[in-house]
Amino acid sequence: MTEVLTAEEAKKDAAYLTALKELIYQLADDDFLISFRGSEWLGLAPHIEEDVAFSSITQNTMGHAFMFYQLLEDLGEGEIDMLAHERHPSVRRNGIYLEKKNGEGNYLEEPYYDWALTVVRNFLYETFKKVKLEAITKSSYKPLANIAGKVLMEQPYHLAHWKIWMKQLLNSTEEARERIEARLNEAWEEFGDVLEYGTQATEIEHFGLIIGEDELKERWINEVSKTIENLPSTPIGKKYGSGREGEHTEDLDQALNTLSEVYMSDKEAIW
Amino acid sequence: MPNNHMQEEIRAVLKTVDDPELPNVSVADLGMVHEVTVVGGDVFITMVPTFAGCPALDFIQKNVKTAVEEVDWVKGCEVQFSFEEKWSTDAITDEGKSQLKKHGIAPPPENYRPGEEWTVDCPYCGSDYTSMENVFGPTACRSILYCTSCRNPFEAMKPVVDYVIN
Numbered sequence: 001m002t003e004v005l006t007a008e009e010a011k012k013d014a015a016y017l018t019a020l021k022e023l024i025y026q027l028a029d030d031d032f033l034i035s036f037r038g039s040e041w042l043g044l045a046p047h048i049e050e051d052v053a054f055s056s057i058t059q060n061t062m063g064h065a066f067m068f069y070q071l072l073e074d075l076g077e078g079e080i081d082m083l084a085h086e087r088h089p090s091v092r093r094n095g096i097y098l099e100k101k102n103g104e105g106n107y108l109e110e111p112y113y114d115w116a117l118t119v120v121r122n123f124l125y126e127t128f129k130k131v132k133l134e135a136i137t138k139s140s141y142k143p144l145a146n147i148a149g150k151v152l153m154e155q156p157y158h159l160a161h162w163k164i165w166m167k168q169l170l171n172s173t174e175e176a177r178e179r180i181e182a183r184l185n186e187a188w189e190e191f192g193d194v195l196e197y198g199t200q201a202t203e204i205e206h207f208g209l210i211i212g213e214d215e216l217k218e219r220w221i222n223e224v225s226k227t228i229e230n231l232p233s234t235p236i237g238k239k240y241g242s243g244r245e246g247e248h249t250e251d252l253d254q255a256l257n258t259l260s261e262v263y264m265s266d267k268e269a270i271w
Numbered sequence: 272m273p274n275n276h277m278q279e280e281i282r283a284v285l286k287t288v289d290d291p292e293l294p295n296v297s298v299a300d301l302g303m304v305h306e307v308t309v310v311g312g313d314v315f316i317t318m319v320p321t322f323a324g325c326p327a328l329d330f331i332q333k334n335v336k337t338a339v340e341e342v343d344w345v346k347g348c349e350v351q352f353s354f355e356e357k358w359s360t361d362a363i364t365d366e367g368k369s370q371l372k373k374h375g376i377a378p379p380p381e382n383y384r385p386g387e388e389w390t391v392d393c394p395y396c397g398s399d400y401t402s403m404e405n406v407f408g409p410t411a412c413r414s415i416l417y418c419t420s421c422r423n424p425f426e427a428m429k430p431v432v433d434y435v436i437n
Contacts, residue, residue: 052415053407060411063324067354134436146354152434153357154322156386157406 005142007074019203020141021075022093023210026197026244027132028068029094032084034125035062036255037098037118040107046115057158064155067147074143081267085260089248092256095194096243097187098125099252107258116179119169120187123162124224128194130159131219132210140208163227170228188232189239195220198244272344277309281316281339288338291330292410296370298331302362305353312346314339319358322411322431328352359432376413376426383430391427393418401425 004010010017038058045051069080077083098121103113133155136148169176195217197204205212211219217236225231241247272280285299285307298304298318306317316335320328332350339348360379363371368378377391392399398420405415406429413426 049405052405052409056407056411059326060322060324063322063411067323137434137436143354149434150323150354150357153359153385153431154324154411156434157429160386161406 002140003142004140007143010075010141015203016207017075019200019207020209021072021077022198022200023204024068024071024144025093028065028072028083029092030098030125030194031061031065031068033094033098033252033255034122035065036259037102040102040111041113041118044111044113053161057161060154061158064151067151071143071147081263085263089252089256090246092243092246092248092252093198094243095191096240096247096249097121097190097194099243099248099255100190101251101254114183116169116183119162119165120180120183123166123227124187124191125194126155126159126162127223128220129155131223132216135211135216139210144209166227184228185232188234189237192236192238193242193244195236196242196244198242274309277344278307280342281307281309281314284338284342285335288334291327291334293371293374293376295373296367298335300364300367300370302358302364302367303331305356312344314345314348316348316350317353318350319356320352320354321358324411357433360428360430361432363428371428376428377416379428379430383432385432385434389430391416393421393423394425395423396421
């Protein structure tokens, strides 16, 4: 596959452009949603050092989402703020598991959030992000490959953090292990669409934007199993459908309404 | 004035623009300036962002533009961030490292391997009897450590280097 060096060059081939934008929307929306769920933990994490660490990871991940939205802006999709705040849930491309609420209650009243869900979700996601971005460093679209390389310089810190939590809780009390395992089983029923590329999957692979879905999934499982010895034996499911195809749950509506509340109150405001 | 003198003058100005979150450490000494081009009275500066999620980038862009436009022969200055070049902590100059220390921030370790644990000497007393308190600190680029020798908590610039896929 020949390299495409600029946005202008990518815009000349309609089929290439469609596949490329599809892949970048998935990257941007994944980081955007997991960052939002992370931001909801601010002040609520198990201890003060975790609060500092988790909010730092979340802020940095939001910065990664920003870079992916910037690539879309360069490709003529509109302004970053609009892409993040104004797009209808039906065109969002994040995996459904990433929009899932942190637990019962909400941030302002009785936030009964679940730390086991957060540890499992972030560990699985950061592992996925590592293998996906590693594959993208060889992407035919050079501006995207550059961003992947940049993110990979920072992201090992994030992944290392969640690996520690995962290992420690799995080797902790029986209750800790049971809670983690229950959330792992749940993740196995829901994580399927995160590993997919949606309707443009064939084109995305054909244009050399990234390796195929099957290979990505295999690399992910291989990487996850380095930390977790006994993975669930059931196939990885898509319990709520495919976020890559615009299917979502009410949890996404809640996330977007909260996230965009201030922005929507005055779109012209300069911060 | 010859073009290379103009460039030098601009680079000197960039030595006076500090990182908003690291007073007295200039963006030039942090290794964030990639390219300076002067065309007539117009200055084009390409900068390399440190951490992607750093909220200070917008301020840095603005501060650089303002400082350069104060030079009397400059008509306008454009500042861009580029991701083609990757910033790594190896780009910090010796001057930058010494300024960081004055603020109680240890410069990043030099032989860091991604994903591995790392350690630095105390910026106050120089002891290597230090421990990592939290890899994540008050900003994306800093970690929190403690010196068991002089009993001071301190910060360190988090090492980031080019990523090699195994």
